[in-house]
Amino acid sequence: MVLSSATWAEARSLDQVFPFYTWHIQDFTAQEFANIRNALAVSAVLLAGISATLAASRICRQEISALAAEVAQSAKGLLKGLKELTTAECRVAFWSFVGLTAIRLYFSIYNPEYDDAVSYEVFVSKGLLATAAYYPIPNNHVFSNTISLLFYQLSPGFWWSMRLPVLLISTAATGFLFAALLRRASFVVALVATSLFCWLQLSLYHAGVGRGYWLLIWLAGIVFFSMVELLAERGRHRAAWASILVAGVVGCYTIPTFVYVLASTFSWLSLAFLRRERRGQLVPLIMVGALIGVATAVLYAPLLLVSGLRIFARNGYVETLAPGVFWPLLPGYLWHNEGFLAGQRTLGPLITLPVLALIGWMFYQARAGKLPANMAMRLRQVGLPALWFISLPYAAILVQRVFPPERVLLYKAFYFFILAGLVVEWVLWQWPVPAHRWPRRAMLTLAGLFALYETFSVVRVNPTARGSNANYHAGLVWLAANPPGRVLIPEPTHNLFFRFYAHTEQRNRNWQIDYQQLGNSRYDYVVAFPNKRGYFQPKFNFPPVFQNPDVEIYRVPQNYNLQTRAWMR
Numbered sequence: 001m002v003l004s005s006a007t008w009a010e011a012r013s014l015d016q017v018f019p020f021y022t023w024h025i026q027d028f029t030a031q032e033f034a035n036i037r038n039a040l041a042v043s044a045v046l047l048a049g050i051s052a053t054l055a056a057s058r059i060c061r062q063e064i065s066a067l068a069a070e071v072a073q074s075a076k077g078l079l080k081g082l083k084e085l086t087t088a089e090c091r092v093a094f095w096s097f098v099g100l101t102a103i104r105l106y107f108s109i110y111n112p113e114y115d116d117a118v119s120y121e122v123f124v125s126k127g128l129l130a131t132a133a134y135y136p137i138p139n140n141h142v143f144s145n146t147i148s149l150l151f152y153q154l155s156p157g158f159w160w161s162m163r164l165p166v167l168l169i170s171t172a173a174t175g176f177l178f179a180a181l182l183r184r185a186s187f188v189v190a191l192v193a194t195s196l197f198c199w200l201q202l203s204l205y206h207a208g209v210g211r212g213y214w215l216l217i218w219l220a221g222i223v224f225f226s227m228v229e230l231l232a233e234r235g236r237h238r239a240a241w242a243s244i245l246v247a248g249v250v251g252c253y254t255i256p257t258f259v260y261v262l263a264s265t266f267s268w269l270s271l272a273f274l275r276r277e278r279r280g281q282l283v284p285l286i287m288v289g290a291l292i293g294v295a296t297a298v299l300y301a302p303l304l305l306v307s308g309l310r311i312f313a314r315n316g317y318v319e320t321l322a323p324g325v326f327w328p329l330l331p332g333y334l335w336h337n338e339g340f341l342a343g344q345r346t347l348g349p350l351i352t353l354p355v356l357a358l359i360g361w362m363f364y365q366a367r368a369g370k371l372p373a374n375m376a377m378r379l380r381q382v383g384l385p386a387l388w389f390i391s392l393p394y395a396a397i398l399v400q401r402v403f404p405p406e407r408v409l410l411y412k413a414f415y416f417f418i419l420a421g422l423v424v425e426w427v428l429w430q431w432p433v434p435a436h437r438w439p440r441r442a443m444l445t446l447a448g449l450f451a452l453y454e455t456f457s458v459v460r461v462n463p464t465a466r467g468s469n470a471n472y473h474a475g476l477v478w479l480a481a482n483p484p485g486r487v488l489i490p491e492p493t494h495n496l497f498f499r500f501y502a503h504t505e506q507r508n509r510n511w512q513i514d515y516q517q518l519g520n521s522r523y524d525y526v527v528a529f530p531n532k533r534g535y536f537q538p539k540f541n542f543p544p545v546f547q548n549p550d551v552e553i554y555r556v557p558q559n560y561n562l563q564t565r566a567w568m569r
Contacts, residue, residue, distance in 0.1 A: 003037040003302050006129040011306055014129070018122050018136040019515055020492040025134070026308045036305050043298070063238070070239035074229075078179040089187050093178070096191070100198050101171060107208030107458060108163040112465040113500065115139060116162045116210030121500045124148045124161060135307040138315045141212030142303070143254040148210060158504045162210025170207035173218030174198055177414065180225040181421075185378045188428065189421035196450065197417045200343060201457040202410045208458075212254045213407055219251040220261045220411040227265050228385060230281075231272050241288055248292040253299045256312070257408045262292065264392040268385055318402055326401040333403050334394070340406045341413040343450060352416065358423045359383065375425065383422050386415035471550035472497040475527065476506070478546045478553060485524025486512045488564065490536040494527050494551070517564045526554045526564070535569040 003011075008030040015025050028036075054060045085093065113120075123131045123145045131145045144166075152161035174194060182190040197203055206213040226240040226247070244265065251258035266289055273281040303312065339348025362383075366376040390412050397404065424443060431439045476498050479487065489495040495515050502511045517523070528538050530552050538554065546553035556562055 003033075003129075003133075003305070004041060006133075008033045010129060011133070014126075014134045014306065017126055017130060017134060020495070021136070023136060023311055025306050028305065033305075036301075040298075040301060067238045067242055070236040071242070074236055074239050077183055078176075081182040082179055085182075085187065093187075093191065096195055097174070100174065100195075103204065103455060104167060104170060104207045107204060108167045109159065109208075110462075111205070111208045111458075112462055112469045113158065113497075114209070114465055114469075117158070117500045118496055119145055119148070119210060120158055120162050121496055121503060124152050125156070125503060129302075133302040133306040135303055135311050138317050141215075141255050142300075143250055144210075144212030144215050147215075156504075156507075158210075158500075163208065166207065166210055166214055169218060170214040173214055173221065176218060177221045180221060181382070181418065184225065184228060184382050185418075185421070186374075186425060188425045189378065189382075189418065192421035192424045192447075193414065193417040196343075196420060196447070197414045199451040199454050200341070200410075200413055201454045202340065202407055203413070204454060204458050205461075206407065206410065211407075213410055215254050216251060216258060216261075217411045217414065219247040219254065219258065221414065222247040223251070223261055223265050224385065224389060224415070227269060228381060230269060231381070241284060245288050245291055248288070249295045249299070252292065252296040255408075257404060260393040260396060260409070261389075261411065262289075263396055264389045267392060268388050317404065317408075318400070320401045321403070323401070326403075329403070330398075337406055337409065341409065341416065343454060351420075355416070355420050355423055358426070359387070359419050362422065362426055371426075372429065375422075375429065378425075379422060383419060386418040389415040390419075468550050469497065471548045473501050474548055475546060475551035475553055476501040479525060480506050480509060483524075484509065484512075486514065486521070487525045487527065488514050488517060488523040489527040490515055490564070490568070491527070491529060491534045494529070498527065517562065520563075522558075522560075522562055523556055526556060526562075528552050528554070536564075536567060537569055538564065538567050 011028075011033060012025070055064065118137075118139050119141070122136070123134065123140050126134075128146075128149060131140070131149050132142060134140065147165050147169075148161050151165050155161065177197075178190050178194040181193055198207075203214075203217075222243050226243040229235040229240040230237055230244075248258070248262055251261060266285060269285055270282065273279060273285070300312070335349055336345050338352050339345045342348035342351040344351075359379075362371065362375075362379055365371045366379055371379070393409060393412060427439050427443070433440060472494065475494075479498075480502075487498075489498055492515075495513065499511075499513055502509070502513070514521075514523070526538060526540075528534065528536055530547060530549065540554050542554070542557075544552040545555045
């Protein structure tokens with residue numbers, strides 16, 4: 001669909017969307033482009049034919065019917081847990097959800113544009129081909145941006161197309177995580193885990209910006225709870241396998257690092273099947289893994305054809321570090337990464353370590369038969385796989401020798417907070433009310449302080465970006481208020497944000513913005529950073545007509561001989 005709707009010329013023109021670095025799209029001819037497009041079309045027809053043939057068979061129809069029944073039963077099971085909440089529990093859950101949604105809405109409106117402005121300007125606003133096939137920087141969360149593209153067709157506004165979809169996704173994901181955990185654990189565990197995770201600084205921030213991380217979180221949750229369902233004796237196994245398959249494909253197509261989720265899932269299931277002597281279950285596990293790989297490769301085919309494998313698999317975020325660089329930095333990375341995912345970059349491990357220690361003590365108590373049966377069961381069925389989900393990505397990181405940003409591993413913080421929820425439940429069991437009210441009061445106070453600090457942390461990081469954005473915006477507003485003309489903006493940051501504001505706020509004006517001087521062309525305006533910052537350092541013999549801390553705009557006289565190449569650094 002992506003390539004069939006595009007011409008070779010349109011594919012080649014993608015190089016001009018983000019032309020700032022030495023990277024370029026693949027060098028393919030019109031015939032090669034047509035051959036790949038035809039091959040994909042034939043493959044799609046064959047796949048559709050095979051699927052239709054299989055669907056027409058009696059056995060397949062029976063399996064599809066059974067799958068649909070299991071999916072419906074699973075949905076009813078989630079709703080049943082919510083319906084069985086007491087009035088007090090409903091009230092607590094409802095107002096927690098309302099407060100969380102309100103703060104997310106606030107951040108979605110007032111968070112400054114940053115990475116999502118790049119996604120909007122470089123991918124979403126340029127159509128399906130750019131969204132699905134263009135990868136100049138690892139900023140393209142393809143499936144998430146495809147969802148934004150659908151909203152863009154309804155209204156091209158930035159908030160509507162980039163931030164509203166994420167707000168809706170994070171809201172739905174929160175409801176799912178709470179309901180799914182409630183079904184497998186208790187109200188206390190579900191409330192603590194979901195609330196603390198959702199109030200985490202990174203969670204709050206990414207629920208308010210147009211990126212794909214909350215979609216990844218939701219899909220990771222689907223995979224996790226499907227994995228737990230597969231290990232249940234009377235689980236809805238068809239629905240679980242189908243959920244892992246679909247969520248695995250969509251997750252990898254959203255952000256490639258979803259492979260961490262799949263690695264955790266497939267390794268845990270393999271160990272569980274072998275330990276329980278259910279080796280026959282390894283066959284569907286291998287088949288599902290293979291289908292995820294094939295389907296993901298097919299979805300990424302336009303991107304691999306146009307942008308190439310190297311920029312996708314060997315960019316700066318996944319480039320293997322030298323051993324002499326990686327190993328000395330590893331302890332600090334682990335400390336700060338786990339700290340950030342627990343709520344505070346430097347002091348967060350002081351939350352992580354006690355929780356893990358208490359979980360270890362609870363496992364010891366469970367083995368000794370000193371925990372209530374239901375608590376021991378939750379620890380075994382949910383706590384153990386959650387601990388695995390927390391730990392295994394680091395094994396992959398050691399093999400890769402890379403340091404993924406905290407946001408890439410944000411999804412696994414939810415599984416740490418599941419452990420925290422189990423600890424809270426144990427504390428309340430050890431010191432029950434009304435004889436012991438202090439543990440509950442202390443934990444409520446700490447939870448309130450945690451939510452306040454995390455909210456403040458999001459607010460605190462915004463002013464710098466908001467100030468820079470305001471300066472870029474002021475420069476664009478000044479240009480819009482002056483006579484039209486050709487504008488030269490060589491700096492990537494300037495160029496992207498000026499184009500972004502022109503696109504979102506000044507759509508009726510015919511802008512001519514170039515990133516480099518074309519031949520000896522003359523320009524009416526030239527934009528640069530003040531004080532010779534950046535790699536473009538103009539040396540005009542006249543002052544700028546507009547200036548602020550981040551922008552200088554020069555009006556170039558008609559008779560001025562403009563030669564900018566010598567000013568590039």
